[in-house]
Amino acid sequence: MSAATSWTIPEVRAALDARKISARELVKEFYAGIDQRNPDLNVYLALSPERAYAQADRIDAAIASRDALPPLAGVPLAVKDVISTRGIPTTCGSRILEGYKPPYDATAVTRLEHAGAIILGKTNCDEFAMGSSNENSAYGPVRNPVATDRVPGGSSGGSAAAVAAGLAVVALGTDTGGSIRQPGSFCGIPAIMPSYGRVSRYGLIAFASSLDRIGPFARTVRDAATVMSTLAGRDPADSTSAAIPVPDYAAALGRPLSGLRIGIPDDYFAEGLDHEVRQKVEAGIRLLEKLGCRRVSIRMPNTDYAVAAYYIIATAEASSNLARYDGVRYGARVPGATLIEMYQKTRGRKFGAEVKRRIVLGTYVLSAGYYDAYYLKGQKIRSLIARDFRKAFEQVDAIITPTSPVPPFRLGERTSNPLEMYLADIYTVTGSLAGVPGISVPSGKTSGGLPIGLQIYGPAFGEERVLQLAHAFEQAGGAEL
Amino acid sequence: MKISREDVLKVAALANLELTDAEVETYRGQLDDILTYIDKLNEIDTSCIEPMTQVVTASADGSTLREDVVVRSDVITEVLRGAPDPAPLYFRVPRVIEK
Numbered sequence: 001m002s003a004a005t006s007w008t009i010p011e012v013r014a015a016l017d018a019r020k021i022s023a024r025e026l027v028k029e030f031y032a033g034i035d036q037r038n039p040d041l042n043v044y045l046a047l048s049p050e051r052a053y054a055q056a057d058r059i060d061a062a063i064a065s066r067d068a069l070p071p072l073a074g075v076p077l078a079v080k081d082v083i084s085t086r087g088i089p090t091t092c093g094s095r096i097l098e099g100y101k102p103p104y105d106a107t108a109v110t111r112l113e114h115a116g117a118i119i120l121g122k123t124n125c126d127e128f129a130m131g132s133s134n135e136n137s138a139y140g141p142v143r144n145p146v147a148t149d150r151v152p153g154g155s156s157g158g159s160a161a162a163v164a165a166g167l168a169v170v171a172l173g174t175d176t177g178g179s180i181r182q183p184g185s186f187c188g189i190p191a192i193m194p195s196y197g198r199v200s201r202y203g204l205i206a207f208a209s210s211l212d213r214i215g216p217f218a219r220t221v222r223d224a225a226t227v228m229s230t231l232a233g234r235d236p237a238d239s240t241s242a243a244i245p246v247p248d249y250a251a252a253l254g255r256p257l258s259g260l261r262i263g264i265p266d267d268y269f270a271e272g273l274d275h276e277v278r279q280k281v282e283a284g285i286r287l288l289e290k291l292g293c294r295r296v297s298i299r300m301p302n303t304d305y306a307v308a309a310y311y312i313i314a315t316a317e318a319s320s321n322l323a324r325y326d327g328v329r330y331g332a333r334v335p336g337a338t339l340i341e342m343y344q345k346t347r348g349r350k351f352g353a354e355v356k357r358r359i360v361l362g363t364y365v366l367s368a369g370y371y372d373a374y375y376l377k378g379q380k381i382r383s384l385i386a387r388d389f390r391k392a393f394e395q396v397d398a399i400i401t402p403t404s405p406v407p408p409f410r411l412g413e414r415t416s417n418p419l420e421m422y423l424a425d426i427y428t429v430t431g432s433l434a435g436v437p438g439i440s441v442p443s444g445k446t447s448g449g450l451p452i453g454l455q456i457y458g459p460a461f462g463e464e465r466v467l468q469l470a471h472a473f474e475q476a477g478g479a480e481l
Numbered sequence: 482m483k484i485s486r487e488d489v490l491k492v493a494a495l496a497n498l499e500l501t502d503a504e505v506e507t508y509r510g511q512l513d514d515i516l517t518y519i520d521k522l523n524e525i526d527t528s529c530i531e532p533m534t535q536v537v538t539a540s541a542d543g544s545t546l547r548e549d550v551v552v553r554s555d556v557i558t559e560v561l562r563g564a565p566d567p568a569p570l571y572f573r574v575p576r577v578i579e580k
Contacts, residue, residue: 103559196536210535236547240537308519319496326497328572333565339575340497348499356498360489360508361515363496377522379532384525386533419514435536 004029005166009075009223012169016063016074023056023063023074023118030076030120034167041143043158043167045081046089047121052076055118072230073116078168080159081122082129083214084203085109088119092205093127093137093155096350097331106203107235108172108214115230120168123158127352128322129179129207131155132421133414136354141411146188146451150408153183156217160187163217170227171217176208177310178404178428180215181440185403185453188442188479190224190470191217195460196435197242200235208317211310211432221441221471225249228463244461252464253471258292260469263396267303268427273405277452280444281402283481284454284473288400291472296396300388303430305381310429311422312365312378319362322355357418382433389434393459398469401427403440403453427455437463441470444481454478483516484509 004026007015015021021029031049038044059074079085082092084102091097105113113119126136134142134157142157144150145165152161156173160183163171173180175193184191192215199214206212216231218224232246264285269278289295327333327346334349336342351359365374392399405424414421431438436457443454454473458466489509493500500508561567566574 100563103556103563239546240535242537302525305522305525308522311515312519323496327565328574329560330563331565336575339577342575343497344499347497351498353504356500356504357508357511359496359498360492361512363492364484364488364512364516367492367495374519376532377527379534380527380530381522381525383530383533384527418511419518422515433533 005033007169008220009072009169009226012075013069013073016059016069019063023059024053026074027052027056027076027118027120030167034120037165037167040148041145041161041165042124042140043142043162043165044078044121045091045093045124045139045158048085048088048119051088052118052120055113059116059118070114070116071226072112075117076120076169077112077117078120078123078159078162078171079109080125080156080171080173082125082174082205082207083109083172084205085119085122088122090122090205091139092129093125093139094350094352094355095138095332096325096346100331102203104203107200107237108231109203111230112172112227117170123156123162123171125158126155127355128205128318129155129174129176130318130354130358132178132182132425133409134158135411135415136352138352143411144187144408147408147449149410150450151186151411153186153404153408155179157183159217160184160189160191163187163219164189169219170223172214173217174204175213175215175432176211177314177432178425180217181428181438181453181455182404182425184217184440186408186451188451189217189219190221190439190441190474191215192224192228192439192463192466193431193437194228194232194463195437197240198437198461198463199231200238200241202235202237206321208314209321210317211314221467221474222250222253224439225253225467225471228467232463242461247464249464249467252468255468256292257288257469257472260293260398261296261396262288262293263296263298263392263399265298265300265303265392265399265401267300268401272423272426273402274407276446277402277405277407280452280481281454284443284478285400287476287478287481288469288473291476298392298395298399300392300430302381302384302388303426306385306430306433307423307426309378309381309385310425310433311361312374313382313433315358315362316366316375317362319359319366322359325351354418385430386434389431389436389457398465399457401455401457403427403455407446407450407452431457436460437466439466439470441473442479444479482513484512
């Protein structure tokens, strides 16, 4: 790996300012790295060199005429394939959208590009973001660059792997039940799920609308904070985006942690937690104490019900959102003698196994006679989980948990039992249901050298606090515990 | 058994999803496991709990609402470009109304 491909945002900027490299040369270097490593890692599904070089030339022209550069000038960016990019294939990792090119850009993409970022291409993911290992992509699994016999996590595995492998400086992912935080943990990089409503979902192809969020992967917490400042804020095109002012997230970094109360929920350190993950997360908590945080033991009594509630709500919303793939307006069509037969064949043959499983489950829990027993019950449990978080944040400033109960597992190791795979989402689905922000930061490694993630939850719209803690943790050597 | 083969077929029909016999059998077994697991929610009495239907409620300043103004979008050509069987200005589908 050459130096440029391991740069952070400030390093890209310094090199451009010093004219050590042009934006065009930088892009060329990243594409060379992608050519070399993508056949093995399967990180990118589509590249967008035309758009990337056009943007690079705009940045180079601005540098030549000594114009003020925007905050992300020349920063190579990877975008998860569930986020719409005008004219660039966007498949959601599915055969049903093979060849689809959106006629518009997602707001998140527009904002980053206006801030100077350069879109290199679209990253692999579990089909329609449904999965925790990236093995549900119709275009083959991604390999974890840290250990290529392992999964990178999911569903945003391609975006996490792109940043971890030096095939992008930052990447966009999406998180519905852990799909940013868990792959961040598995690939050993910081990854943040912002509060629901903090980042516009316009142009994000919907999985579960009350849960879906867009957020960044980066090599450092500071880079993640920089990207967040550009991404966040009200968007008239998304009525659920909040009109709450956006702070300068990077400015919060470096403030001392003394006196901050961190809540440790006993309920998250129960059965099913891998021994080495527990050890390293506990070491991480001790490091935060050393940095001045005060440890407070808390209870979040409804945690045990979160996975069940999540899989009711997420699949119900998915069954509704995915009704639009019917072979009429975009993507693939399998011909049929009648309209209904065409719908059934197109959906039956072009959706993958996990997507069909979730559509069947989601349709079932919404169907006549079962709505109250499942969907309504799930929404009531969701209220209780949100209440657990509200009560906790009356006592503490942040909550510390493991990101995933297990370290990265081997490709193929867990594909036979969907329920077992769902249960491993326990620490991330809680925050998804509650709507609060959460970040995963590297917290040591297993004896075999596999990354472990520590998760920091903050109150709704408390991204500043979460980033401040994560940054201090990273700077104090959290990754090397 | 919480879910039968007939339940799976009924739901697949509601969702316009063609499933093979093997898929019906696999999903029936897996959904049975998942629904059995979901039963644990009945351990909690939620009769007095309000359902949480969304995270953000309409903001106090009314910023979630906008004026209902007609604007031209002019996207027909581009949208049809992505269709599997376009017949400008329409999407073509198998006949649904007999002559």
